[in-house]
Amino acid sequence: MRKVAVIGGGATRCGKREATWRELVQEAGKAMFDSVENLSPKDVEALLVGAAQPERFTFQVHVAPLVAECLGITPTKVIATTELMCASGQAALRYAWACISSGICDVAVAFGVEKMYMRNMAEAQTNMTCVLDREWDGVNAMSAPPFFAMTAQRHIHEFGTTEEQMAMVSVKNHHYSTMNPLAQFQKEVSIEKVLQSFMIAPPLKLFDCSGITDGAAGVILVPAENATKYTDSPMLIAGSGQANIGNAVANLASISEWIPLKLAVKEALRSAKVSLADIDIAELHDCFTISEIMEYEAFGWCERGKGGKFIEDGGPYIGGTIAVNPRGGLLGCGHPLGATAILQSIDIMNQFQSEVPNGRLVKDADVAVAHNLSGAANVHSLMVYSRR
């Protein structure tokens, strides 16, 4: 197994974009190739494209060759689209990492893209309702908001978590996203504003939910020993972990505790040879405010059921126990499904290079973890990155 480095990356601004899927690809692709020297699209041997639902959102399949064509990439070793819903981008990263690590090739691109705004937004909601088991969950309109609403309801019921504590997650992540020019949401929110926002599915209100987002991003991976040919400050992939239990809501390990995440954390730390205390930055999948609270618990930064108290006490802020989502998270940056994991990795690289505004800089960070969940939180995917 070879050590793998990320040598550069680029992304679009995220949000409701007046641009098509393939235009987003071109914007992010240019930014990605502009970020590194001594490397051209023709040097790329493997292209993995994380895209959750291009066939539904833009009525296009076989999208990896379309990305290759738009960017002048002519892959000679590996090309594929990777789909793992909200973790599709991380799937692309994992396979690109595996391609380099295994020696299959020496230059790989992990790309991610989603165009979610449609003329008829009910159609976009329809797309999001075939993520869980369509015939047994989707048929009940069980998309992400009602599923995570029930998750929040159980967490409140079992542990006494409050809607105010959930709102604090949104306040924190919107605060950090005001310092991220790529973010969809650029305004601070207050606890009152979150609590008074439009009810989507009780107890989840509008600002408890991440946005519908257009965006694209890409990173370039090479063997660590080659990294300095391209950059002075590569980011290393230190390890990874991934676990899945069940699919339909009926077959989850638990509603109020994310057991597959605990397994994935254990494997990620083991493979990266680091402990929880070594992690300086955690980019966690805050698709809903309750998600981040349950992630504090599953990682072990606080006890089970104490996630609400953890944010109330300032634990997940920069300067607290662990800096969680200094990028602005999905709540602040938006969640262009396939692109999200790639956006997380680029921001962590920027953190390691101290190229983010002071207000959200985690000083002297050496180790970071990036997490994505997908489906009914039945799959959890983690990457561990290190500065050296």
Next chain:
Amino acid sequence: MKASREKITQPDKIDLPQMLDFYPLQDEKDTRISQFFKNLKTGQLTTTKCKTCGSVLWPPRVVCSGCMSEELEWVNLGTEGELYAFTEMKAGAPLGFEKDVPFCIGLVKIGSLLISSRIDEARYEDLKIGQRVHLKVVELEDDGRVFYRFKV
């Protein structure tokens, strides 16, 4: 020569395409678990149980995920359950369900199973965790397909 012009049209509306229809196909020509829907038509909520290892499988299957046996039998789940969790869809419903908004969705505990379901004839404020709910069968007017729901 000047380019010629012609106005072309697309249909204003088309029938709901099959892949945007959330309700499963139920006929024996389409599925090997058509018995589930036949039972439901008579008011019985059933699922498959493995004769080899005893696992009760939900959703109904044709192969046991516990032991790979194909020896499965239909078991009756009764008509009552306990509300484990619930919410109310107030926005963001998919095509075909928009006219129902607001409506409640819940997880219904029946024995060891946690079944997701629409919870009919109630508003969010009326519901409580642990409440008894009762089976209700809905039938699609156009083609007679059925599905289960629960109500207070």
